[in-house]
Amino acid sequence: MTLARSGPLPDEVPADRNGAFGALAGNDAGRVTPMMEQYLEIKAANPDCLLFYRMGDFYELFFADAEVASRALGIVLTKRGKHLGRDIPMCGVPVERSDEYLHRLIALGHRVAVCEQLEDPAEAKKRGGKSVVRRDVVRLVTAGTLTEDTLLDARRNNYLLAIARARASSAESGSQFALAFLDISTGEFRVTECDSAALGAEIARLEPGEIIVSDALFGDPELAPYWRSLPAVMPLARDVFDGATAERRLAAYFAVTTTEGFGTFSRLELTAAAACITYVERTQIGRKPPLSPPSREAPGSTLIIDAATRANLELARTLAGERRGSLLSVIDRTVTAAGSRLLAQRLSAPLTDPESIGRRHDAVEALLMDAAARADLRARLAAAPDLARALARLAVGRGGPRDLAAIRDGLTAGADIAARLAGLAQPPAEIMEAASALRDPDPAFAAELAAALAEELPAFKRDGGFVRAGYDAALDEARALRDESRRVVAALQARYAETTGVRALKIRHNNVLGYFVEVTAQHGEKLLGPPHNGVFIHRQTLAGQVRFTTTELADLEAKIASAADRALAIELDRFERLTALVTAAGAGIKRAAEALAVLDVTAGVAALAVDHDYVRPEVTQTLELIVEGGRHPVVEQALRGGGPFIANDCDLSPPSNAVCGRIWIVTGPNMAGKSTFLRQNALIAVLAQMGSFVPARRARIGVVDRLFSRVGAADDLARGRSTFMVEMVETAAILNQAGPRSLVILDEIGSGTATFDGLSIAWAAIEHLHESNRCRALFATHFHELTALAAKLPRLFNATVRVKEWQGEVVFLHEVVPGAADRSYGIQVAKLAGLPAAVIERAKIVLAEIEAEDRTSPARRLIDDLPLFSAAARAPASPREDPAHATLLAAIAALNPDEMSPREALEALYALKLKAARKEG
Ligand code: ADP
Numbered sequence: 001m002t003l004a005r006s007g008p009l010p011d012e013v014p015a016d017r018n019g020a021f022g023a024l025a026g027n028d029a030g031r032v033t034p035m036m037e038q039y040l041e042i043k044a045a046n047p048d049c050l051l052f053y054r055m056g057d058f059y060e061l062f063f064a065d066a067e068v069a070s071r072a073l074g075i076v077l078t079k080r081g082k083h084l085g086r087d088i089p090m091c092g093v094p095v096e097r098s099d100e101y102l103h104r105l106i107a108l109g110h111r112v113a114v115c116e117q118l119e120d121p122a123e124a125k126k127r128g129g130k131s132v133v134r135r136d137v138v139r140l141v142t143a144g145t146l147t148e149d150t151l152l153d154a155r156r157n158n159y160l161l162a163i164a165r166a167r168a169s170s171a172e173s174g175s176q177f178a179l180a181f182l183d184i185s186t187g188e189f190r191v192t193e194c195d196s197a198a199l200g201a202e203i204a205r206l207e208p209g210e211i212i213v214s215d216a217l218f219g220d221p222e223l224a225p226y227w228r229s230l231p232a233v234m235p236l237a238r239d240v241f242d243g244a245t246a247e248r249r250l251a252a253y254f255a256v257t258t259t260e261g262f263g264t265f266s267r268l269e270l271t272a273a274a275a276c277i278t279y280v281e282r283t284q285i286g287r288k289p290p291l292s293p294p295s296r297e298a299p300g301s302t303l304i305i306d307a308a309t310r311a312n313l314e315l316a317r318t319l320a321g322e323r324r325g326s327l328l329s330v331i332d333r334t335v336t337a338a339g340s341r342l343l344a345q346r347l348s349a350p351l352t353d354p355e356s357i358g359r360r361h362d363a364v365e366a367l368l369m370d371a372a373a374r375a376d377l378r379a380r381l382a383a384a385p386d387l388a389r390a391l392a393r394l395a396v397g398r399g400g401p402r403d404l405a406a407i408r409d410g411l412t413a414g415a416d417i418a419a420r421l422a423g424l425a426q427p428p429a430e431i432m433e434a435a436s437a438l439r440d441p442d443p444a445f446a447a448e449l450a451a452a453l454a455e456e457l458p459a460f461k462r463d464g465g466f467v468r469a470g471y472d473a474a475l476d477e478a479r480a481l482r483d484e485s486r487r488v489v490a491a492l493q494a495r496y497a498e499t500t501g502v503r504a505l506k507i508r509h510n511n512v513l514g515y516f517v518e519v520t521a522q523h524g525e526k527l528l529g530p531p532h533n534g535v536f537i538h539r540q541t542l543a544g545q546v547r548f549t550t551t552e553l554a555d556l557e558a559k560i561a562s563a564a565d566r567a568l569a570i571e572l573d574r575f576e577r578l579t580a581l582v583t584a585a586g587a588g589i590k591r592a593a594e595a596l597a598v599l600d601v602t603a604g605v606a607a608l609a610v611d612h613d614y615v616r617p618e619v620t621q622t623l624e625l626i627v628e629g630g631r632h633p634v635v636e637q638a639l640r641g642g643g644p645f646i647a648n649d650c651d652l653s654p655p656s657n658a659v660c661g662r663i664w665i666v667t668g669p670n671m672a673g674k675s676t677f678l679r680q681n682a683l684i685a686v687l688a689q690m691g692s693f694v695p696a697r698r699a700r701i702g703v704v705d706r707l708f709s710r711v712g713a714a715d716d717l718a719r720g721r722s723t724f725m726v727e728m729v730e731t732a733a734i735l736n737q738a739g740p741r742s743l744v745i746l747d748e749i750g751s752g753t754a755t756f757d758g759l760s761i762a763w764a765a766i767e768h769l770h771e772s773n774r775c776r777a778l779f780a781t782h783f784h785e786l787t788a789l790a791a792k793l794p795r796l797f798n799a800t801v802r803v804k805e806w807q808g809e810v811v812f813l814h815e816v817v818p819g820a821a822d823r824s825y826g827i828q829v830a831k832l833a834g835l836p837a838a839v840i841e842r843a844k845i846v847l848a849e850i851e852a853e854d855r856t857s858p859a860r861r862l863i864d865d866l867p868l869f870s871a872a873a874r875a876p877a878s879p880r881e882d883p884a885h886a887t888l889l890a891a892i893a894a895l896n897p898d899e900m901s902p903r904e905a906l907e908a909l910y911a912l913k914l915k916a917a918r919k920e921g
């Protein structure tokens with residue numbers, strides 16, 4: 001016998017959804033029912049959202065919303081009732097499965113207003129037969145404000161980002177931006193500032209689920225195309241970004257009188273932060289996610305990596321858009337979702353302060369040395385649920401019994417871990433801080449949850465049965481009554497079977513009839529006749545069965561229902577009280593959650609280092625970059641089982657007599673391993689600065705402040721630009737932005753156009769990098785002519801990837817050595833690729849011809865003819881702005897050689913020389 005709980009009665013909506021529209025809209029033109037009025041009013045208040053209008057067990061959508069949703073979700077669009085003489089389009093999704101539909105709508109860029117019934121339909125009926133159930137929107141579901149596990153990726157943060165702009169004070173200074181970002185599913189909340197050059201990189205780092213900007217910023221002619229290229233950008237009215245009220249709004253949310261206690265923020269930062277808060281309040285409607293007070297990230301505290309570089313280096317996902325095969329996927333050894341999120345965060349924002357980086361390395365090293373502690377820690381972590389997200393759901397009223405259990409288990413695991421960590425010999429600061437955060441929550445609190453919660457927990461609180469027997473006397477009593485009555489039902493069934501002689505007689509239950517007696521059609525006749533018709537009252541005749549009720553059964557049902565209702569009411573009350581306890585302890589729980597994540601990341605990195613032989617890098621304030629025996633973390637793991645990965649050295653440190661770092665030109669045939677070598681060094685720098693160990697024998701990295709990586713001829717057809725155009729736009733960005741602390745990776749730049757064009761561009765780019773940017777750089781190229789540049793540029797260094805020619809075939813050694821490749825071996829590679837023998841032979845003849853003609857190679861001549869300092873002379877601060885330079889020019893302009901004696905000319909020359917010398921000094 002199945003017993004359904006007694007749920008609320010269906011309201012205006014009969015069990016048959018199609019009947020709903022009698023209630024919604026009159027069938028004749030012009031008459032608007034009260035319910036329709038309610039719908040239209042709520043819709044008018046939420047014009048930019050799809051409105052999920054709750055009717056019984058469904059969320060219904062009407063009019064244009066219905067058309068949009070039915071198309072997006074592939075659900076049936078029906079027409080029911082009329083409004084102003086026209087059919088009302090409608091579609092609906094069952095409440096039970098609404099998360100899944102929400103997920104799809106949000107992913108498609110829609111926003112959804114969820115409108116619930118705010119009272120029991122029975123209440124509405126009491127006001128009169130025609131009364132409409134009170135409804136209102138309880139939440140706006142937007143991409144940046146999600147809390148449900150089903151709507152989120154457990155391993156990624158989901159940020160809401162608010163961007164505020166301060167207009168440039170002068171033409172040169174450029175606009176300044178403040179970025180405030182929060183993840184309401186974990187409570188993190190941070191603010192930072194950046195200039196317009198770094199804006200794209202910051203957004204690429206955060207990958208926000210949703211961005212909010214003011215209408216004005218959204219409409220900015222320069223930025224509008226950029227906003228359109230991003231997935232979810234929401235323009236909001238000015239008041240949200242009002243600087244005058246910003247601090248007040250922030251302080252109000254956190255119930256403080258001033259935000260000064262949170263740190264020092266610029267007015268622009270406060271504006272962005274307040275915009276975030278206001279948006280959260282508008283979308284969560286009366287619910288307060290447990291946000292941390294905003295914390296400020298100092299500009300420059302993280303390594304700036306723009307979107308193209310992230311894509312290129314495949315940091316968080318591959319060029320194909322997958323997590324598998326990315327750097328993140330091969331270094332992620334975390335065992336919890338929170339750990340995985342923190343690792344992704346650290347990878348997307350490596351640090352630039354050697355001391356903070358060193359603290360992370362210290363922690364990894366401690367866990368690397370102590371294998372037993374590491375294994376134990378990881379086993380305990382694996383049992384710790386996602387505290388932060390459970391907390392957030394409970395705080396916004398979307399939590400369930402399992403979220404309470406997650407808090408219980410997380411805190412218990414945390415306390416265990418803290419006790420274990422106390423046994424570490426000389427724990428480093430990061431670990432000590434984590435341990436102390438884990439000891440912080442009151443143990444009585446987890447004990448209370450443990451006492452209250454049952455072993456097996458339902459997914460939803462409305463299902464009941466989650467409070468442990470013995471925890472609440474009144475609950476135990478109501479349950480006893482309910483269960484006793486159920487036994488009475490079973491006894492009643494046996495008695496009826498006996499008295500009627502119908503052995504197959506059953507007492508069943510469904511939501512429409514409640515409890516009923518059911519017999520097969522053949523026995524139905526018997527019960528319909530005397531003497532049984534005195535007891536059995538006919539309710540329903542189906543094809544095979546006849547259903548009855550009895551007075552006794554109806555009485556019993558009322559008793560069961562009231563006992564069950566009472567039990568559930570008590571449980572729900574308990575749930576609310578426990579939830580209140582949890583939210584009150586929110587700050588401590590959040591710190592514990594962060595501590596668990598830090599430990600998970602640290603232990604994961606240590607495990608990775610042990611398994612794959614990573615070493616602790618040394619990170620310094622210098623401009624060195626020395627990697628000995630470096631490997632590519634992803635290619636290395638992909639090769640597992642295949643051949644060995646050949647480790648290679650790299651040294652971009654300033655030569656002994658120079659201040660700035662080196663540029664390596666890496667030549668070698670296709671497939672030799674140039675791209676792999678370039679990337680592995682960039683990845684090693686990223687890993688080192690995020691606090692990880694690195695795949696090398698030894699590494700010494702002078703902190704990098706900006707990282708650039710470009711590959712020639714990358715495809716970007718989607719934005720309608722030619723691949724070469726993209727390559728040049730990206731190269732331009734590097735040449736304009738890279739500085740002495742930057743690390744630049746240029747892979748086959750110039751390959752997207754005709755040979756001499758390409759060579760010239762590559763040539764000039766290297767000169768510029770060397771003379772103006774003065775950054776550390778790796779430049780892979782198949783133009784071996786470029787290696788000649790090393791003769792003139794003192795910080796340029798030639799390296800090549802060795803290959804062996806063996807019986808006319810090329811053998812790749814993947815070994816990077818000093819020197820230049822003399823040939824491309826393109827034909828050999830083509831042969832390996834299976835080009836027809838005739839084509840290969842013909843190509844060899846053509847090559848020989850061309851090489852013979854080209855002996856006086858243009859590169860040789862260029863090296864001799866072109867003044868190399870031209871790059872230096874062109875690039876730095878324009879002479880106009882330099883007064884000394886201007887006087888010198890004026891002096892030269894004032895000379896009139898025609899009217900000078902040889903002696904005067906000579907004196908003028910000496911005078912100029914003197915002026916110039918003063919300028920230098
Ligand atoms: P290139 O850029 O010179 O054309 P890639 O860097 O793309 O060459 O490398 C080609 C392939 O060679 C890679 O996919 C990888 O499988 C292999 N390879 C590259 N470097 C190494 C190495 N150091 N050790 C082993 N295999 C390597």
Ligand code: MG
Binds near residue numbers: 674675676747
């Ligand atoms: Mg390559």
